[in-house]
Amino acid sequence: MVAGPAQFHVKGKILTWQPPRVFEYEWKVSPVPEMPRGEDAIFRYELTQQEGSTLLTITYRHITKQTAYGFAPGTHVLFDRLRSSTKQRITSRLDDTIY
Numbered sequence: 001m002v003a004g005p006a007q008f009h010v011k012g013k014i015l016t017w018q019p020p021r022v023f024e025y026e027w028k029v030s031p032v033p034e035m036p037r038g039e040d041a042i043f044r045y046e047l048t049q050q051e052g053s054t055l056l057t058i059t060y061r062h063i064t065k066q067t068a069y070g071f072a073p074g075t076h077v078l079f080d081r082l083r084s085s086t087k088q089r090i091t092s093r094l095d096d097t098i099y
Contacts, residue, residue, distance in 0.1 A: 008032045015042065022046045027063075037064055056082075 012026030024044040031038040041063040048055045058078070060068065 008035070016044070020047065035064070035067060037066075039064060039067055041067075 008029050011028045014023075014025045016022050016024035022044070023046075024042060027039060027041040027043050029035055029039040042059075042061040044057075044059040044061070046057045046059075048057065058075075060071065063071070
């Protein structure tokens with residue numbers, strides 16, 4: 001897959017596929033000027049039933065701090081697209097803790 005404004009090449013495998021609850025995959029990018037160390041991350045999206053609603057948990061593991069800071073401002077786009085594709089009320093709480 002080619003992604004992002006820099007058009008870097010992303011590779012990886014699907015690690016967990018449990019529709020409609022869990023989708024987890026590798027996100028591997030070779031070093032490029034925008035990411036001089038490259039990336040070898042894991043992205044996970046998980047839906048959990050909670051008191052009459054559904055909780056979406058998004059987890060990015062092993063992602064560099066530089067890339068995490070680049071992702072954080074655009075996370076709202078994911079929620080905007082999700083809102084536009086469902087008739088359900090969607091609220092979001094972003095825990096933007098970066099370790």
